[in-house]
Amino acid sequence: MEGWDPNTKSTLTQIPLLTTKAGPRDGAAWTQRLKEEYKALIAYTQMNKSNDNDWFRISACNPEGTRWTGKCWYVHNLLKYEFDLQFDIPVTYPSTAPEIELPQLDGKTQKMYRGGKICLTVHFKPLWAKNWFSLNHVMKHIAIVITYYALCPRFGIAHALCLGLAPWLAAEVPVLVDSGMIKHKDDVSSSSES
Amino acid sequence: MEVELKDMIEDLESLKQSLSDPSLHSSIDKLRLRVENLTNMAKSVPVRRSKVKDMSAEVVDSNPYSRLMALQRMGIVKNYERIREFSVAIVGVGGVGSVAAEMLTRCGIGRLLLYDYDKVELANMNRLFFRPEQVGMTKTDAAVQTLSDINPDVVLESYTLNITTVQGFDTFMSSLRNKSFCPSKEGTGVDLVLSCVDNYEARMAVNQACNELNQTWMESGVSEDAVSGHIQLLIPGETACFACAPPLVVASGVDERTLKREGVCAASLPTTMGVVAGLLVQNTLKFLLNFGYVSPYLGYNSLKDYFPTMAMKPNPQCSNAACLERQEEYILAKPARDAAAKAKMEAEALSATECQLHADNEWNISIVDDSEQDRMDGTSADALPEGLTRELPSADEFQKSSVPGSTDTSVDDLEILRRQLDALNAD
Numbered sequence: 112m113e114g115w116d117p118n119t120k121s122t123l124t125q126i127p128l129l130t131t132k133a134g135p136r137d138g139a140a141w142t143q144r145l146k147e148e149y150k151a152l153i154a155y156t157q158m159n160k161s162n163d164n165d166w167f168r169i170s171a172c173n174p175e176g177t178r179w180t181g182k183c184w185y186v187h188n189l190l191k192y193e194f195d196l197q198f199d200i201p202v203t204y205p206s207t208a209p210e211i212e213l214p215q216l217d218g219k220t221q222k223m224y225r226g227g228k229i230c231l232t233v234h235f236k237p238l239w240a241k242n243w244f245s246l247n248h249v250m251k252h253i254a255i256v257i258t259y260y261a262l263c264p265r266f267g268i269a270h271a272l273c274l275g276l277a278p279w280l281a282a283e284v285p286v287l288v289d290s291g292m293i294k295h296k297d298d299v300s301s302s303s304e305s
Numbered sequence: 306m307e308v309e310l311k312d313m314i315e316d317l318e319s320l321k322q323s324l325s326d327p328s329l330h331s332s333i334d335k336l337r338l339r340v341e342n343l344t345n346m347a348k349s350v351p352v353r354r355s356k357v358k359d360m361s362a363e364v365v366d367s368n369p370y371s372r373l374m375a376l377q378r379m380g381i382v383k384n385y386e387r388i389r390e391f392s393v394a395i396v397g398v399g400g401v402g403s404v405a406a407e408m409l410t411r412c413g414i415g416r417l418l419l420y421d422y423d424k425v426e427l428a429n430m431n432r433l434f435f436r437p438e439q440v441g442m443t444k445t446d447a448a449v450q451t452l453s454d455i456n457p458d459v460v461l462e463s464y465t466l467n468i469t470t471v472q473g474f475d476t477f478m479s480s481l482r483n484k485s486f487c488p489s490k491e492g493t494g495v496d497l498v499l500s501c502v503d504n505y506e507a508r509m510a511v512n513q514a515c516n517e518l519n520q521t522w523m524e525s526g527v528s529e530d531a532v533s534g535h536i537q538l539l540i541p542g543e544t545a546c547f548a549c550a551p552p553l554v555v556a557s558g559v560d561e562r563t564l565k566r567e568g569v570c571a572a573s574l575p576t577t578m579g580v581v582a583g584l585l586v587q588n589t590l591k592f593l594l595n596f597g598y599v600s601p602y603l604g605y606n607s608l609k610d611y612f613p614t615m616a617m618k619p620n621p622q623c624s625n626a627a628c629l630e631r632q633e634e635y636i637l638a639k640p641a642r643d644a645a646a647k648a649k650m651e652a653e654a655l656s657a658t659e660c661q662l663h664a665d666n667e668w669n670i671s672i673v674d675d676s677e678q679d680r681m682d683g684t685s686a687d688a689l690p691e692g693l694t695r696e697l698p699s700a701d702e703f704q705k706s707s708v709p710g711s712t713d714t715s716v717d718d719l720e721i722l723r724r725q726l727d728a729l730n731a732d
């Protein structure tokens with residue numbers, strides 16, 4: 112747990128853990144898992160709202176609950192930056208984590224795969240530095256949150272957003288804005304649509 | 306085009322003849338030379354070789370298989386031609402997968418199934434196989450283009466999809482099950498799956514599919530710092546699956562504190578990837594054509610030129626349900642296995658007494674019995690040979706330190722929960 116900032120840590124411990132270890136190929140058990148995912152997301156969203164820290168919307172866009180879309184936003188210098196958000200639940204979930212994608216930011220930052228998949232290494236490195244047995248790993252950068260899943264299938268979508276996307280936005284959006292890679296939507300409309 | 310170029314040469318010749326000023330002749334000669342060059346280039350437009358019906362051992366320049374069939378004559382392989390009956394699936398057509406595909410194509414493999422969702426990029430040009438003019442093509446299409454030119458005898462199937470998605474995984478599974486290439490084959494429609502992917506999710510998806518299908522596969526990987534790699538043989542139920550234990554990685558031997566990991570772009574070298582592809586396909590050939598020793602795990606540390614090997618038994622507490630099913634089947638089949646092994650040993654003992662070979666050992670080379678059986682059975686999941694480490698920590702600290710799971714919510718209807726979240730999302 113050390114390495115995360117105290118805020119993330121205290122938020123994380125308040126999101127209900129999941130008890131059913133099941134993925135999209137597990138039939139009825141997956142439906143059970145999906146219910147727990149919803150409960151965790153509902154609790155997390157409610158918590159964010161009551162803490163005045165509402166920062167994402169997410170919903171399943173197919174009945175199987177394997178594809179999710181929504182929005183997330185981050186306030187920097189009093190301006191709100193909003194992004195589309197999407198991910199698939201991998202077949203081997205929850206042994207592997209969903210790869211969270213922000214397609215509008217594709218190509219705008221190094222800390223992202225093609226397709227706008229966010230790269231989490233940098234933000235999780237402190238936590239893992241102690242436990243990481245070898246740095247020669249064969250996986251790519253998103254590995255850290257994934258390995259966490261491998262060990263903790265009790266984490267769900269809500270935890271992935273809290274652990275993965277929230278710190279990513281906090282670290283990367285200010286950089287992207289300050290370097291001019293992204294513009295606030297009011298700036299964009301006034302400059303490009305005139 | 307050739308006719309036109311020939312006309313041009315004739316025109317130039319008559320022009321030269323009609324010119325009275327000889328000082329212009331040299332420039333006309335230069336022009337003529339250029340046209341002749343063009344004519345030669347037009348003639349050397351690539352020709353595709355035609356298909357070969359049977360593999361021939363005949364030693365002539367025009368036989369694409371003569372050097373391979375020589376393996377048979379030298380006694381390395383009993384029946385090389387059997388390679389045409391085999392199907393190999395290659396998942397991930399990147400730095401390792403594409404080279405492995407080319408090697409198997411040149412070896413005359415029967416059928417190759419290629420899976421990748423990515424496109425060729427200029428950033429891939431530090432590796433082997435793909436060419437700059439293929440940038441923008443899907444890796445599967447580009448691979449089929451090159452491979453079918455190299456060897457039209459190989460049946461190529463390409464699947465442009467992501468096997469970690471639910472839909473991609475279904476297609477992946479059904480393509481492995483398809484037995485139309487060799488209907489008499491037992492089990493699935495492929496003889497071996499090679500995992501040449503670069504991420505954990507895809508490896509877990511291959512592992513899932515192979516455990517469910519009881520399909521033997523080989524895993525390969527190159528480290529992010531491009532200086533080490535490994536290959537591993539996975540036989541469901543018999544050896545550890547990819548989910549049985551944290552992946553093994555080859556330690557680089559340099560002080561980890563001095564390793565720079567800033568930035569996010571993984572390094573890659575054509576050398577390391579080529580070596581790993583070579584080790585992978587060598588193990589594949591030995592496995593398919595039944596010669597030599599098939600390595601259960603072979604690591605490669607390029608900084609120290611160190612090649613650790615080991616074997617791992619499956620974990621009875623593996624988190625993968627299909628793995629546990631395969632383990633149970635393997636244990637149930639033990640009596641039959643023992644009987645077969647005994648019969649084989651007796652047959653070998655008989656032939657050994659008949660011919661005591663290599664009596665005069667000029668080079669003093671001794672064949673060491675490294676008791677493979679001991680290695681297979683004796684390696685516990687915890688004891689690792691020097692130079693190998695586990696990739697993941699072995700304990701979950703978070704679970705111990707966090708609040709228990711919530712099962713308090715009384716609502717247990719998916720539709721109601723979905724609407725609750727929608728309502729929260731609406732404001």
Ligand SMILES: [Zn+2]
Pocket residue numbers: 545546547548549550619620623624625628629
């Ligand atoms: Zn297993």
